[in-house]
Structures are given as C-alpha cells and as structure tokens.
Amino acid sequence: MVSKPTQQAYAELQKAYDFFNQELFDNRLPYCLITLQRQHDTYGYFSANQFQNRTDGEQTHEIALNPSYFAVRTIQETLSVLVREMVSLDQRLNTKRDKLPRRRYRNTEWADMCEAIGLMPTDTGLPGGKRVGDNVQTYVIEGGPFDQACSKLVDDTFTLSWVDRFPPRLPLPVVASPDIIEASPLAKNPLLASASDDDDVSSASDIAPLARVANSDAEGEGGTSMADLGIESMPAGNEANDAGAAQAPAPQLAAKPAAPPMKRFEPVLVDTLKEQGIEPRDPAKSASKTTFQCSVCGAKAWGKPSLRIGCYGAPDNPHEPQMMGALQKELPKTA
Numbered sequence: 001m002v003s004k005p006t007q008q009a010y011a012e013l014q015k016a017y018d019f020f021n022q023e024l025f026d027n028r029l030p031y032c033l034i035t036l037q038r039q040h041d042t043y044g045y046f047s048a049n050q051f052q053n054r055t056d057g058e059q060t061h062e063i064a065l066n067p068s069y070f071a072v073r074t075i076q077e078t079l080s081v082l083v084r085e086m087v088s089l090d091q092r093l094n095t096k097r098d099k100l101p102r103r104r105y106r107n108t109e110w111a112d113m114c115e116a117i118g119l120m121p122t123d124t125g126l127p128g129g130k131r132v133g134d135n136v137q138t139y140v141i142e143g144g145p146f147d148q149a150c151s152k153l154v155d156d157t158f159t160l161s162w163v164d165r166f167p168p169r170l171p172l173p174v175v176a177s178p179d180i181i182e183a184s185p186l187a188k189n190p191l192l193a194s195a196s197d198d199d200d201v202s203s204a205s206d207i208a209p210l211a212r213v214a215n216s217d218a219e220g221e222g223g224t225s226m227a228d229l230g231i232e233s234m235p236a237g238n239e240a241n242d243a244g245a246a247q248a249p250a251p252q253l254a255a256k257p258a259a260p261p262m263k264r265f266e267p268v269l270v271d272t273l274k275e276q277g278i279e280p281r282d283p284a285k286s287a288s289k290t291t292f293q294c295s296v297c298g299a300k301a302w303g304k305p306s307l308r309i310g311c312y313g314a315p316d317n318p319h320e321p322q323m324m325g326a327l328q329k330e331l332p333k334t335a
Contacts, residue, residue, distance in 0.1 A: 009162045010034065013065070013082070016153065020083050023149040024117045029089055030060075034082075037064040040168075043073075044081040046088035061089055071163035071278050072170050074265045076140065076150050078160060080119060083146055084138050087113050106136040118144025120260050127259035140263035147263055169270075169280040292324035299324075 013034045021029045033051050043066050050062035063085045070078055091110050092100065101107040111121040111131040119138040122129030130136070140147055270280055289302045294311035296319050301309050305326065313319040 005162055009036075009160075012158070012160055015158070016079055016082060017063075017086070019153050020079075020086060020146075020149060023152070024083065024145055025086065025090060028094070029086060030093075032061040032063055032089060035062055035064045036067045038068050039064070039066060040068075042066060043069055043078075044085055046085040046092075048092050061092070063089065067162075068164050068167050069170075070160055071165075071167045071273060072268050072280060074268065075154050075160055076263075077265060079150055079154070080138060080140050080146060083117065084114060084119055087117065087119070104134050106132055106134075108132055111136070114138055115141070115260070116145075118146035118148075120262070122259075127262055140265075141260040142263040144260070163278065165278050167278065167280050169282050291327045293327055294322055294324050296320075296322045 017032075017034060021027055037045075039045070045064050047062040047064065049059045052059045063082065065078065065081060087110060091113060095109060097109060101110070106121060108131070114121050115131075118141045120127070120141050121131040121136050121138050123133050123136050124130075125137050125139060127139070140150075273280060290305040290307075292301045292303065292307070292309050293299070294313075297311065297313050297317065299311055299314070301311075301324060303309065309324040311319075311322050311324050
C-alpha cells in the first residue's frame with residue numbers, strides 16, 4: 001500500500017509531461033500546474049495563467065485532466081488529452097498569429113500543431129470531422145509521433161495508478177469504418193467537402209441554400225430560387241448565355257484529402273473493471289426544475305433552485321406578498 005497517493009498520482013502525470021515535452025516539443029514548454037478536475041463534460045482542458053504564487057506573484061498555466069474517466073479509457077487515450085492541452089500551452093506561448101483564438105475555440109493553427117505531433121483534430125471523434133470549432137476533440141494517428149512516443153513511455157513500469165472507483169459508464173465505442181466516413185456530411189456534400197477549414201469557415205447552414213439553388217436549377221424542379229435569396233440573375237442578353245456561345249467547363253472541386261488513420265484501442269471491459277472493484281455507473285440526472293409553492297394560496301411555480309419567487313395571490317383573491325418555498329421531494333417508502 002502506497003502511503004502517499006497524492007504524491008504518486010501527480011508524480012506519474014509530471015513524468016508523462018516531462019517525457020512528451022522532450023519527445024514532441026523539444027523541451028520548449030515551461031512547467032505548469034497539472035490538476036485533477038471533475039468537470040462532467042470534458043476529458044481535460046487548458047487554462048492560461050490560472051494560478052499565482054502568493055509569495056512572489058509568479059503565475060503559471062493549468063492543464064486539468066478529468067480523473068473520472070481514467071478507469072474507463074486506456075492510458076494512451078488519457079495521455080493524448082494531456083498532450084492535446086500541451087499543444088494549447090505551446091500555441092499560447094509560440095503562436096505565429098497576431099492574436100490568440102477566443103476561449104474554447106480551436107483554430108487552424110492549433111489543428112495543424114496537433115496533427116504535426118500525431119493527434120488528429122475532429123469534431124466527431126472520428127476521421128473526416130471538422131478540424132476547427134468550439135467542440136473539437138482529437139484522436140491518435142496510428143504510427144504518428146505521439147503513437148510512437150507513447151509506446152516508449154507506457155510499458156510495464158509506467159501506469160496511472162489511481163483511478164475513480166465509480167466512473168461514468170461510457171457508451172459503446174464507435175468503430176470508424178469506411179461506411180461511417182462515407183456517410184458523413186463532409187463526404188456526401190461536395191460543397192462542404194471543398195470548404196476551407198480556416199478560422200472563418202462557413203457553416204453548413206451558410207452553404208446549404210446555395211446547394212439547393214444549384215440542384216433546382218440543374219434539374220428544373222421547384223425549390224428556392226435565386227430571387228428568394230436576393231441574388232440577381234444575369235441579363236438575358238449576356239454573351240455567356242447567347243445561343244452558340246462557347247460553354248465554359250464546369251469547375252472541378254478539389255477532393256477532400258483522406259483523413260489520417262485512427263489508432264484503435266481495445267475497449268475497457270466492464271466485467272474486467274468489476275473484477276478490480278471498479279463499478280461504472282450511469283451519470284445521475286439532476287433535476288432541471290424545482291417546484292415552488294405559496295404557503296398562503298397554494299399557487300405553484302417551477303424554475304431553477306436558486307430562484308426567489310414572490311406570490312401576491314390571484315387577481316380575484318390577492319394577499320400580502322409571500323415568498324414561495326421550494327417543495328421537498330418525497331422520499332421513496334421503505335418496507
């Protein structure tokens with residue numbers, strides 16, 4: 001039994017940080033504060049200048065990892081989150097742009113930096129997803145720099161020793177088969193597939209109306225017209241439309257390059273976890289609304305628990321102002 005779990009858990013994370021800093025970042029990243037944070041909607045995040053030394057005022061950045069998922073994901077997947085946020089730190093310190101992206105937004109520079117070290121950005125978790133946006137994940141590129149470096153680190157002597165005994169039950173793993181990739185919106189729609197994934201990339205809703213116009217004009221079917229969109233058509237006497245005029249060849253849209261192959265990891269089996277004393281659980285759903293009731297007239301209202309609601313009665317039966325109280329849920333009866 002280890003007498004200092006805190007020391008062991010953080011020493012392992014620091015060892016991983018130092019290793020990847022040397023292998024993937026040429027030791028250019030400074031030390032930061034690695035924390036364990038149970039934020040329910042993320043595997044981890046980066047926060048710039050989050051901590052300050054109360055003695056000398058020195059500030060440091062934070063890389064947070066969510067320990068709730070350590071048991072139900074492989075060590076390699078957890079370490080890929082650490083390295084992903086090391087990229088965020090690298091961009092913060094060494095960006096080539098005039099300004100950094102807004103909070104949570106992953107721009108093209110960040111996406112290129114991730115891909116260069118073997119992590120592929122995607123907003124779906126699968127090959128073929130968008131590389132930029134507010135909800136972009138990464139997957140491990142098979143045979144890439146991170147995959148090779150991680151294979152050197154994760155062996156019989158390195159592990160993440162401490163895991164949550166009651167982790168959330170993850171959904172079944174998604175297999176990125178060619179059928180799934182072909183069925184993605186980017187693969188099906190040539191307009192979306194050819195769109196740039198730069199910072200000001202157009203959304204699907206921006207492009208779809210023009211796609212519908214092109215289809216209706218070509219097939220002679222009803223649908224959204226150019227006039228409906230406020231776009232003026234060319235005059236009838238335009239030389240390009242005159243009879244006998246040479247028709248310009250239709251522009252050929254460049255095919256979207258194939259996404260790098262995704263590293264497949266064996267899923268963590270629930271039965272195996274149970275043998276180790278770990279019990280994955282479905283996340284508890286918190287009540288979105290609380291019931292409030294007036295103690296004078298019995299009127300009810302619903303809202304978030306932090307509300308303070310006053311009641312003045314009904315128009316035909318007013319009473320003195322009275323604060324409504326939150327109703328306590330009835331506990332289930334036991335035998």
